Amino acid sequence: GEGGGGEGGETGDEPDAVETFSIVTTEPNDLVADLHHRMAVILDPDAGEEETWLHGGPDEAAALLDPYPSDDLTAHPVSTRVNSPSVDAPDLIEPVASD
Template structure:
């Protein structure tokens, strides 16, 4: 699975890599579910859009927070099928974390990245979810003795969310976890954003292990509240 990742490349580097405006993006060494993070959508490929990590389908009655979608079933699962057909996105990253049980008191986190820490795109899906309308409540006697209804609290409009698609691991990740994020080659990104569903589905394979590295990092990354450059440094 992919439950944490990093995105500390500068806005200039990200703009050069993806050809999109990233505005004042802040570096993050511990991107976590529930956070508002930049993605590139098929609708506005020239600028990054911030969305909450944890997809909620448009038809849901309540927030879901689905952080990953399995490549093998993404076209059949009701939670993801419509987004796969119409709302695919790129999730910029420059590494991701996996946790391994090595017999200690807690699992050991590993960071997986390219040797030069270059940014890349993970395959993602996005949705717009409208929270249910708030119900009116009785407020007691009105001006003429009748019951009054309180005005419903205004909502904040649609909530935009995304999920990361995962697939079988390559040789590097297989020692760490049984799933890995789908990493797209640069020349595959346009197809993922705008290609037909069959062409997009053909991209959901493990990224070659040749250029990827993995090393253990501090367990401080376990807390989403911790975000510091030291998190990506090798330990032990």
């Protein structure tokens, strides 16, 4: 499955142009399922998936929408500071003690 969301805004170069993006989602793998009912689609550049996504046909792109393997990901608790859009610091991804 797929879904998405995004933001857009006028660019400075062309007043009628709008830059947007989407986050394509899929069902979660086992690791993410405990946290949320969706997860972002993750492409494996070593497997050529970025190239396929950008230059392949629709059927090839659709084949990349499976959840990324849980074994290739790690998860740990992080600070609740990540919830504030005004905070942008490298330590936000550092593990913290879980409650």
